[in-house]
Amino acid sequence: MPDLLTDLRAALGDEHVLTAEANTAAYAVDWRGAYRGTPLAVLRPGSTDEVAAAVRLANDAGVAIVPQGGNTGMCGGAVPTDDGSQLVLSLGRMRRVREVDAEGGTITVEAGVVLAEVQEAAAEAGRLFPVSLGSEGSCTVGGTIATNAGGTAVLRYGMMRSQVLGLEVVLPDGRVWDGLRSLRKDNTGYDLTQLFIGAEGTLGVVTAAVLTLQPATPARATAWVALPSVAAAATLLPLLRDHAADRLTTWELVSRPALELVLAAGVTNPLDSTAEWFGLVELAGPAGADVDADLERALGDAVEKDLVLDAAIAGSPAQRAGLWALRERVSEAQESLGPTVKHDVSVPISSLDDLVARLGPALEEALPGIRPIVYGHVGDGNLHYNLSRPPSLEPEDFLVHAVELSRIVHDTTAALDGSISAEHGLGSGKAAAAAAYKSDVEVDLMRAVKAALDPAGLMNPGKVLPLQ
Amino acid sequence: MPDLLTDLRAALGDEHVLTAEANTAAYAVDWRGAYRGTPLAVLRPGSTDEVAAAVRLANDAGVAIVPQGGNTGMCGGAVPTDDGSQLVLSLGRMRRVREVDAEGGTITVEAGVVLAEVQEAAAEAGRLFPVSLGSEGSCTVGGTIATNAGGTAVLRYGMMRSQVLGLEVVLPDGRVWDGLRSLRKDNTGYDLTQLFIGAEGTLGVVTAAVLTLQPATPARATAWVALPSVAAAATLLPLLRDHAADRLTTWELVSRPALELVLAAGVTNPLDSTAEWFGLVELAGPAGADVDADLERALGDAVEKDLVLDAAIAGSPAQRAGLWALRERVSEAQESLGPTVKHDVSVPISSLDDLVARLGPALEEALPGIRPIVYGHVGDGNLHYNLSRPPSLEPEDFLVHAVELSRIVHDTTAALDGSISAEHGLGSGKAAAAAAYKSDVEVDLMRAVKAALDPAGLMNPGKVLPLQ
Numbered sequence: 001m002p003d004l005l006t007d008l009r010a011a012l013g014d015e016h017v018l019t020a021e022a023n024t025a026a027y028a029v030d031w032r033g034a035y036r037g038t039p040l041a042v043l044r045p046g047s048t049d050e051v052a053a054a055v056r057l058a059n060d061a062g063v064a065i066v067p068q069g070g071n072t073g074m075c076g077g078a079v080p081t082d083d084g085s086q087l088v089l090s091l092g093r094m095r096r097v098r099e100v101d102a103e104g105g106t107i108t109v110e111a112g113v114v115l116a117e118v119q120e121a122a123a124e125a126g127r128l129f130p131v132s133l134g135s136e137g138s139c140t141v142g143g144t145i146a147t148n149a150g151g152t153a154v155l156r157y158g159m160m161r162s163q164v165l166g167l168e169v170v171l172p173d174g175r176v177w178d179g180l181r182s183l184r185k186d187n188t189g190y191d192l193t194q195l196f197i198g199a200e201g202t203l204g205v206v207t208a209a210v211l212t213l214q215p216a217t218p219a220r221a222t223a224w225v226a227l228p229s230v231a232a233a234a235t236l237l238p239l240l241r242d243h244a245a246d247r248l249t250t251w252e253l254v255s256r257p258a259l260e261l262v263l264a265a266g267v268t269n270p271l272d273s274t275a276e277w278f279g280l281v282e283l284a285g286p287a288g289a290d291v292d293a294d295l296e297r298a299l300g301d302a303v304e305k306d307l308v309l310d311a312a313i314a315g316s317p318a319q320r321a322g323l324w325a326l327r328e329r330v331s332e333a334q335e336s337l338g339p340t341v342k343h344d345v346s347v348p349i350s351s352l353d354d355l356v357a358r359l360g361p362a363l364e365e366a367l368p369g370i371r372p373i374v375y376g377h378v379g380d381g382n383l384h385y386n387l388s389r390p391p392s393l394e395p396e397d398f399l400v401h402a403v404e405l406s407r408i409v410h411d412t413t414a415a416l417d418g419s420i421s422a423e424h425g426l427g428s429g430k431a432a433a434a435a436a437y438k439s440d441v442e443v444d445l446m447r448a449v450k451a452a453l454d455p456a457g458l459m460n461p462g463k464v465l466p467l468q
Numbered sequence: 469m470p471d472l473l474t475d476l477r478a479a480l481g482d483e484h485v486l487t488a489e490a491n492t493a494a495y496a497v498d499w500r501g502a503y504r505g506t507p508l509a510v511l512r513p514g515s516t517d518e519v520a521a522a523v524r525l526a527n528d529a530g531v532a533i534v535p536q537g538g539n540t541g542m543c544g545g546a547v548p549t550d551d552g553s554q555l556v557l558s559l560g561r562m563r564r565v566r567e568v569d570a571e572g573g574t575i576t577v578e579a580g581v582v583l584a585e586v587q588e589a590a591a592e593a594g595r596l597f598p599v600s601l602g603s604e605g606s607c608t609v610g611g612t613i614a615t616n617a618g619g620t621a622v623l624r625y626g627m628m629r630s631q632v633l634g635l636e637v638v639l640p641d642g643r644v645w646d647g648l649r650s651l652r653k654d655n656t657g658y659d660l661t662q663l664f665i666g667a668e669g670t671l672g673v674v675t676a677a678v679l680t681l682q683p684a685t686p687a688r689a690t691a692w693v694a695l696p697s698v699a700a701a702a703t704l705l706p707l708l709r710d711h712a713a714d715r716l717t718t719w720e721l722v723s724r725p726a727l728e729l730v731l732a733a734g735v736t737n738p739l740d741s742t743a744e745w746f747g748l749v750e751l752a753g754p755a756g757a758d759v760d761a762d763l764e765r766a767l768g769d770a771v772e773k774d775l776v777l778d779a780a781i782a783g784s785p786a787q788r789a790g791l792w793a794l795r796e797r798v799s800e801a802q803e804s805l806g807p808t809v810k811h812d813v814s815v816p817i818s819s820l821d822d823l824v825a826r827l828g829p830a831l832e833e834a835l836p837g838i839r840p841i842v843y844g845h846v847g848d849g850n851l852h853y854n855l856s857r858p859p860s861l862e863p864e865d866f867l868v869h870a871v872e873l874s875r876i877v878h879d880t881t882a883a884l885d886g887s888i889s890a891e892h893g894l895g896s897g898k899a900a901a902a903a904a905y906k907s908d909v910e911v912d913l914m915r916a917v918k919a920a921l922d923p924a925g926l927m928n929p930g931k932v933l934p935l936q
Contacts, residue, residue, distance in 0.1 A: 104817045104849075187615065187891055189906075191665065194662035215710055237573075238571055244754065245757075419656055422651070423653050439645070453917075465657070
């Protein structure tokens with residue numbers, strides 16, 4: 001494509017059209033090294049107009065575009081194919097915070113702004129941007145919008161989808177849709193904004209967004225609790241909310257095997273308990289709110305009803321950080337067991353115990369000695385049901401079972417009306433599996449939307465929907 | 469269409485295919501009498517399968533369908549054309565509450581269930597369904613989903629869009645999309661659910677929905693406050709949220725002329741104030757929450773900062789009802805002035821004072837003596853800017869100015885990056901106006917979505933998008 005690259009260099013500047021492998025390597029593989037491709041070139045436009053110019057040129061040439069943010073995805077959504085036919089379009093240079101409106105409670109940012117920068121800008125304005133996840137130091141606003149990212153505050157604030165008031169999107173033909181509105185209410189037609197969120201760049205390239213900010217909630221109360229069962233964790237959710245309503249911001253689950261990995265990694269155990277399941281609960285409120293009293297009352301009620309066996313309440317910020325480490329360090333601690341077969345499933349909250357009760361025996365039967373490390377966002381019905389190898393099995397002998405193990409996890413989830421990707425999206429890794437669990441009607445609807453907005457099929461092809 | 473009607477009678481039963489004018493009259497006109505049509509027939513299917521059969525038969529015959537819920541819309545979205553060519557499809561017989569899951573916090577209801585019934589079922593389960601609006605005693609779940617209804621609790625809970633976890637939809641070709649999921653998180657593709665919400669039946673017929681329930685908030689504190697300006701009302705929003713965070717559920721604005729109409733209708737005035745603007749503020753929390761203390765602290769801060777001139781706090785449920793009447797009875801009280809030219813506009817919250825400052829003089833210049841009765845949801849940037857005639861003008865002489873007056877309101881709103889329909893939708897009444905204020909790109913996107921899902925153009929044609 002010599003002409004296309006020449007035109008792209010003219011539009012973006014030579015230094016922003018990368019073709020040498022040394023320069024493109026970092027854009028050709030995801031952060032885990034799980035997905036790897038070979039781009040025709042990597043484009044680094046610096047403005048919405050430049051994104052539009054690049055997309056238009058690619059469209060005219062019939063060349064596919066793969067938008068890329070912080071490259072922290074879990075399913076290969078931002079990785080090109082390996083045949084050198086696709087352009088990676090990195091939004092990394094579009095890093096401007098265009099506006100912070102503290103009174104109106106909005107922030108307008110470009111796609112390449114890092115999530116942590118949004119959190120910081122909100123805090124400087126005395127507000128809270130609530131989306132928080134492990135990769136927040138490097139994932140971008142554009143990527144979290146494209147994948148509708150979740151994290152640890154979904155229970156209270158919803159996913160990324162719930163934070164977006166307006167979008168600016170470069171469409172597959174290079175036109176710009178300016179939907180950058182700061183309105184809380186706008187009932188003038190189809191919700192195009194929501195359509196682009198979670199579409200993983202298959203319908204257009206998100207270049208900027210208006211996000212909503214929340215009131216700051218500096219008062220926090222945090223506890224680590226031992227639970228009699230997963231069923232108790234589900235029952236506790238409405239109990240906690242009856243006491244705390246919206247001040248309940250966190251309700252996370254950790255299994256004993258997950259806890260033991262974290263303890264082995266050096267985190268302090270706050271509870272001497274033989275329980276099989278544990279929970280992390282946090283309440284947050286405005287300055288002066290007595291959330292400690294709310295939490296103690298809620299936990300007292302829970303103990304009385306035999307839903308909590310024992311509890312440790314953080315008495316200081318350092319203790320709070322210690323309790324959070326019990327949950328947040330599971331993923332990293334699991335790496336000590338070798339390669340992990342990861343799952344990100346959700347079911348209706350009242351089916352969580354059923355899911356766990358079915359999966360354990362089914363997986364043990366499929367591969368005796370397998371070690372499920374289960375944890376996740378119980379308040380959202382979302383578990384990270386991650387599998388480590390039986391100690392007797394070498395890593396490579398374990399991974400040959402990955403497809404079969406994932407099929408068991410996904411079949412069981414689907415049988416309980418669940419989702420095989422609660423918060424990680426589909427990318428190329430799960431697109432075919434997701435389509436297989438969906439009805440023909442639903443896949444047809446998705447294909448109709450894709451064909452309507454991207455008739456040439458050049459926007460991130462093969463992601464979200466498998467190629468036909 | 470003798471064959472079609474025969475087939476429809478066979479599918480639905482004779483008594484559920486209405487053709488006699490005496491039987492169809494109630495379905496041919498909206499509740500205000502503002503929109504009137506002549507249906508080919510009125511269909512009253514009793515199940516999803518019957519809706520699908522009816523839509524399939526109509527589709528095969530090339531006859532358009534107009535879905536109808538409680539017929540309480542503001543923009544004619546559920547009224548057929550007057551040429552006798554369209555079938556009204558009433559969901560009124562689909563009134564089953566299919567399931568209440570108190571622990572999981574969901575309710576599954578059919579489209580014809582009345583909004584108040586959802587509120588009651590939630591309360592019986594110890595939960596809250598927060599969407600509340602004037603017509604809740606007769607509007608239906610299907611209608612509120614189709615129009616993405618708002619109301620007085622949007623500030624805290626969002627619009628209808630935010631309450632829907634899953635949908636069942638009969639598509640324009642008669643196929644059924646079963647998207648009735650109870651999942652809090654599901655990142656497996658385009659958000660079809662959100663696409664159907666607010667589409668006013670132009671993409672399919674919503675037959676059932678899974679709605680999310682909230683924790684009950686029995687503790688309430690309510691105040692009526694006198695304000696120095698609209699700007700103060702906007703500035704107060706973050707102040708109130710800094711004190712109360714999510715316990716702030718209501719922040720409504722009422723202008724002096726609106727107040728005076730309500731007082732003239734017999735509601736008691738709780739404040740002796742000469743202010744031009746007033747606000748209704750309410751905090752709500754779980755049982756035992758000291759929301760009165762929160763409210764007193766917040767109002768004390770506001771008085772100190774000269775943002776509130778005076779305040780009356782409800783000391784009893786009866787007093788609370790009295791304060792709410794000051795806001796809720798405005799619309800009805802305005803009828804004493806004759807016909808009303810209504811508007812439902814929103815702007816970014818920080819532009820509210822600008823909107824009001826511009827509109828008053830512009831409208832007075834256009835029609836001296838005109839009486840704007842302004843009130844609304846200041847927390848959402850949403851005003852009902854409703855116009856009554858100058859006392860000197862007869863009603864019919866006033867209404868000839870309606871188009872020009874609405875143009876001024878809408879032009880001014882658009883100039884402030886606002887929306888000409890914040891919560892009422894478009895129907896047939898505002899479809900053309902909305903399209904005129906949108907960019908060509910945005911209208912193209914909407915038309916592409918419409919054509920993809922309803923290629924024959926038989927689902928509620930001319931609503932949301934003007935006919936080409």
